[in-house]
Amino acid sequence: MYRTIRVPPEKGEEIREKAVAGNFLDPARKIRKIQTSTGTFLEIPVTEAAGEIVGDFPVIKQEKPEFLEKTCSLKEYLSGTLTEAEMKHIPSGWHILGDIIIVSIPETLESKKIQIAEALLSMYPKCRSVVRDFGIEGKFRQPKRELLLGSGAETIHKEHGCFFKQDVTKVMYSKGNLEERKRMSKLGQGEIVVDMFAGIGYFSIPMAVHAHPEKIISIEINPESFAYLNENIRLNQVEDIITPIQGDCAEAAPEGEADRVIMGYVGTTHHYLEPGIKALKKSGGILHYHETVPENLFRTRPEERIKKAARCLGKKVEVLAIRRIKKYSPGVLHVVVDARIFE
Incomplete structure (x- = not known):
């Protein structure tokens, strides 16, 4: 017997993720949309390991299952x-x-x-x-x-309800940062945000689409990335939220304006910490600081760099979280530090 979970379309992704996490999604069959007398549903194919119920939905017998074509390696x-x-x-x-x-x-x-x-x-x-x-x-x-x-080499990549137009031979797009982009898309509602290394809108676009800040000032120095940033702002219809600025963020970042600052670059990001902290309101705000760091230093060096820059400006720091984004290279991690900056 082939088993499935029949769910409303809006619950499809939630139940699919549960099936993947529980290792009971059947990869041989298609997830399909069906129409019944009571409405439209998705059928999520599962194995016997799903049990009798997943979430609030019973596991039922599937009539006429549809199978995916087996692809060669x-x-x-x-x-x-x-x-x-x-x-x-x-x-x-x-x-x-x-x-x-x-x-x-x-x-x-x-x-x-x-x-x-x-x-x-x-x-x-x-x-x-x-x-x-x-x-x-x-x-x-x-x-x-x-x-x-x-x-x-130009394409439009869809991710988490957002569209990113890009030429893959000219700009980078890391799939390893997916969870961080999702996380940032939930932050900043009603705030003024400065995105200091905006690229093609990696963080600005999801935040604008999903969190609806009052304003995002997105700064990018690379002319090719900046051109795609402008295209993606239009493509995602967030012109009323994002203000793009082309230039060096050390010079182009505003002072005393932001509730939240994103520093999503790695390599020499620490050289821009003072302009990043200055961009926050005098009363303080949240800094998201990215860094590549040796594994044995990831809990100390990024925090020390933030505190050193803050001291130079007469500010204090409360570290809220240090997160591993991904392995950057052997022995080196890409991390992000969430820090509250205050007087």
């Missing part, structure tokens, strides 16, 4: 076109932004990069381009990437 697609030695080096992972596949291919497979790209497009027929990733470089932390196959 990259190794299966490339079988016969690469040697046994080459097969050992094929990519084990990649990520998709919008309709573009981004993949790292080792130099040992330079001559086979097009075959790999063709195989990936066969695996993901809804995607239209494959881009090879070489990492990031320069002051603006721009990606070094090569378009292997397809009609271009």
Whole structure:
């Protein structure tokens, strides 16, 4: 017997996440929308491990289940076109932004990069381009990437109800920061916010769409990122909330205006702590400070840097939380510190 949970559409994502967390979502079947005499519902396919009830919804028998097509692995697609030695080096992972596949291919497979790209497009027929990733470089932390196959590298990525237009060969977009973007989307209601390293709107857009601050001042120095920031403001219809400013945030950030300041850059962020603290209202406010730090220092160095900058300005600091965002590189973490700054 095939089991399912029938839920209203607005409860679909909540129950799907519970099924994933509980390891009882059936990946072989489709989540489908059905119409009954009592309304429209989603059917979430589950295994026997779901039990008899999930949340407030009973587990029921599913009539005429619909199955997902089984996709071949990259190794299966490339079988016969690469040697046994080459097969050992094929990519084990990649990520998709919008309709573009981004993949790292080792130099040992330079001559086979097009075959790999063709195989990936066969695996993901809804995607239209494959881009090879070489990492990031320069002051603006721009990606070094090569378009292997397809009609271009510009796409629109949808995440958490927000749209991000971007050229993946020109600007970075880290999927590893997803949970932090979701968290920030719940903060700032009715506040004045300064986003000091706004990029294409990574934090500004979700906050504007979901939390509805009074105003967000989004500052970005990179002209290409700034152009996409403006496009994304229009795309998400938040022109009445976000004021974009192009320039160096050390000079362009206002003083004494913000309830909350986001410092979502990593690398040299600590050099901008004083302008960030100055941007907060005289009565104080909340600072979200990002840093890359050796694992053994992540609970001390970011906090010490904030307190040092605050002392220079005659301010005090209460650290509210230190959060790990992701592993940045071997032995190095990307962390964010939430701190209240006050007199």
